Amino acid sequence: MPNSKDSAVENARNDLASRLNINAADVKEKSVEDSDFPDMALGAAEDGEMSGQMITRGWRIKLEAQGQTYEYRADKNQVRAFKFKGKNHRI
Amino acid sequence: MNRNNFFIHLALALVLILVAAFAGQLSRWRKHWKAHVQIVPATEKKQPATAEEIALTETRSFGRPEVLVKFKRGISQETIERLTAQRHDRVEDRIESVNGLEAIDDLDNADAAAVANEYSQLPEVEYAEPNYDIELDEAEGPLVPILPHDPQFNDQWALANSGQRGGKQGADISATLAWATTTGSDKVVVAVLDSGVDYTHEDLAGNMWTRPASMAPYHDNELGTIDDENGFNAIDSASDPMDQNGHGTHCAGIIGAEGENNIGIAGVNWKVQIMPLKFMNAGGFGTTKDAIEAINYVIERKKAGVNVRVISASWGSTQRSRALGDVIRKAYENDILFVAAAGNSSTSNDRSPHFPSSYDVPNVVSVAALDRHDQLASFSNYGVKSVAIAAPGVDILSTWLGNAYEEKSGTSMATPVVAGVAALVLAEQPRMSVDDLKKKLLASTDPIVALKGKTVTGGRINAAKALEN
Numbered sequence: 293m294p295n296s297k298d299s300a301v302e303n304a305r306n307d308l309a310s311r312l313n314i315n316a317a318d319v320k321e322k323s324v325e326d327s328d329f330p331d332m333a334l335g336a337a338e339d340g341e342m343s344g345q346m347i348t349r350g351w352r353i354k355l356e357a358q359g360q361t362y363e364y365r366a367d368k369n370q371v372r373a374f375k376f377k378g379k380n381h382r383i
Numbered sequence: 384m385n386r387n388n389f390f391i392h393l394a395l396a397l398v399l400i401l402v403a404a405f406a407g408q409l410s411r412w413r414k415h416w417k418a419h420v421q422i423v424p425a426t427e428k429k430q431p432a433t434a435e436e437i438a439l440t441e442t443r444s445f446g447r448p449e450v451l452v453k454f455k456r457g458i459s460q461e462t463i464e465r466l467t468a469q470r471h472d473r474v475e476d477r478i479e480s481v482n483g484l485e486a487i488d489d490l491d492n493a494d495a496a497a498v499a500n501e502y503s504q505l506p507e508v509e510y511a512e513p514n515y516d517i518e519l520d521e522a523e524g525p526l527v528p529i530l531p532h533d534p535q536f537n538d539q540w541a542l543a544n545s546g547q548r549g550g551k552q553g554a555d556i557s558a559t560l561a562w563a564t565t566t567g568s569d570k571v572v573v574a575v576l577d578s579g580v581d582y583t584h585e586d587l588a589g590n591m592w593t594r595p596a597s598m599a600p601y602h603d604n605e606l607g608t609i610d611d612e613n614g615f616n617a618i619d620s621a622s623d624p625m626d627q628n629g630h631g632t633h634c635a636g637i638i639g640a641e642g643e644n645n646i647g648i649a650g651v652n653w654k655v656q657i658m659p660l661k662f663m664n665a666g667g668f669g670t671t672k673d674a675i676e677a678i679n680y681v682i683e684r685k686k687a688g689v690n691v692r693v694i695s696a697s698w699g700s701t702q703r704s705r706a707l708g709d710v711i712r713k714a715y716e717n718d719i720l721f722v723a724a725a726g727n728s729s730t731s732n733d734r735s736p737h738f739p740s741s742y743d744v745p746n747v748v749s750v751a752a753l754d755r756h757d758q759l760a761s762f763s764n765y766g767v768k769s770v771a772i773a774a775p776g777v778d779i780l781s782t783w784l785g786n787a788y789e790e791k792s793g794t795s796m797a798t799p800v801v802a803g804v805a806a807l808v809l810a811e812q813p814r815m816s817v818d819d820l821k822k823k824l825l826a827s828t829d830p831i832v833a834l835k836g837k838t839v840t841g842g843r844i845n846a847a848k849a850l851e852n
Contacts (some may be wrong), residue, residue, distance in 0.1 A: 298404075320392055323767045325483075330726075330727035330728050330729075330762055330790075331667075331699075331726075331727055332628075332630065332666065332667025332668055333667075333668045333700075334665070335728075337668065337700045337702070339702060339839055340670055340671050340672075340702065340704070341668055341669070341670060341671075341697060341702075342662075342663070342668065342669055342670070342674055342698045342700050343663070343668040343698055343699075343700065343726050344577065344578065344628075344630040344663060344667040344668070344697060344698050344793070344795050345668075345697055345698055345724035345725075345726055345793045345794045345795040346633075346667070346697070346727075346791050346792070346793035346795040346796065347727060347762060347791070347792045347793050348667070360828055364507075369665060369666035369667070370668075372678060373590060382668075
């Protein structure tokens with residue numbers, strides 16, 4: 293099932309809550325912007341991952357929790373945590 | 384001698400003088416005629432160009448190599464003469480109307496584009512370009528651009544940029560001129576290592592590779608026997624390489640959408656065999672291990688007799704894998720060119736390498752992207768040491784899933800342009816080695832000011848030049 297912008301934000305919020313071991317209600321949506329990413333891993337490839345080098349339209353999602361800002365990147369096919377504690381994660 | 388004989392001899396002498404003078408004039412007229420008149424052989428396949436098409440015709444350098452070099456403001460004539468003398472060249476003429484512009488004659492008879500490229504690398508030079516000779520090749524006649532009747536061809540600026548949508552006329556790969564020599568061959572197989580290919584697409588189906596009936600299904604000691612009738616799927620070796628994303632189908636169309644079939648677009652090759660290899664999923668990403676598995680498949684099929692000479696790799700990452708480098712080297716040892724996307728991070732691959740395009744393996748050709756104005760695409764990676772060449776890669780129209788067509792941007796789109804030109808060269812010279820093929824591609828560019836100091840060649844691939852002997 294392809295992501296919509298809303299479902300991508302929801303997935304990102306739940307993922308961040310899980311990683312920080314907090315309630316999803318404590319994760320605030322700071323901003324969601326349409327964005328062009330440099331590749332099909334949305335510029336957030338995991339270790340050992342290769343991606344198509346095509347400019348890919350998606351959403352840059354910024355969430356706030358425990359006084360910090362976290363970035364997620366999403367398109368209709370995927371949601372990724374961008375450099376969460378220095379590493380990218382496809383969720 | 385009597386009086387009558389004297390007059391007879393005088394008349395004969397006058398007649399001989401007149402004949403000699405007239406013959407000399409005839410010779411001059413003939414030379415003049417050859418230099419200015421185009422005699423175009425009419426054939427069924429290569430129809431004569433219209434006036435508009437002729438406007439697109441590029442003249443080619445068949446005579447002495449000469450370059451036009453614009454030196455930067457403040458560079459003295461003495462310096463200019465020293466720089467040219469160092470290269471065994473000489474300043475033939477100063478173009479007074481443009482300050483610093485010099486016509487330079489190369490005394491070594493080197494290739495004009497190469498000489499221009501050499502000058503363009505100098506810090507004293509603003510730009511340099513070949514001075515194309517307007518003489519015609521009397522032996523072969525001029526190349527006449529061939530325009531296909533595919534209905535969306537006018538939107539393919541990469542192949543023929545007539546200035547559509549505000550682009551720069553001529554900022555293309557000279558495909559229409561190349562097609563006067565060849566439109567490709569179904570004897571050449573190009574592997575598209577990607578998200579698979581929609582091999583049922585109406586504009587691709589006729590150019591897809593299928594395993595010959597005489598060839599046994601692929602067998603791998605670990606994977607077992609795989610039915611590779613339509614190519615290879617490294618993600619799930621039980622299924623076929625049907626594309627579920629669209630990226631691989633787009634790249635395949637750039638290389639070889641059927642030309643002159645009155646459908647959609649034309650590929651760089653009108654005729655070719657595209658071998659689909661799938662290692663990226665519906666999201667457009669995949670693992671290094673599956674990429675290696677797919678390259679291994681290509682090598683094995685080459686060994687089994689498939690004439691697969693080019694792998695087009697429109698993907699990558701910043702992570703180096705020694706194993707991936709090793710299998711690409713193995714492809715080199717099997718005479719297979721590996722054309723790879725330079726990446727889309729707007730960064731220098733000299734400083735931050737991007738793989739597989741940055742592997743120091745002789746068969747790798749790293750490709751940057753240009754826009755329709757001959758500018759390096761804003762997203763494109765570059766590298767005067769590590770990125771070989773550039774090709775159009777912005778707003779490129781090609782095939783997409785479900786018999787559709789879409790415009791996409793990326794070094795992903797520039798890569799199959801170069802892979803496609805490699806296939807055209809192989810259509811003409813099937814026995815050319817991978818080393819010579821790479822050399823040929825890198826020597827077949829148009830110097831682009833925006834690429835000075837950005838790529839090894841400093842130029843945009845030119846398919847017509849690549850087909851010159």
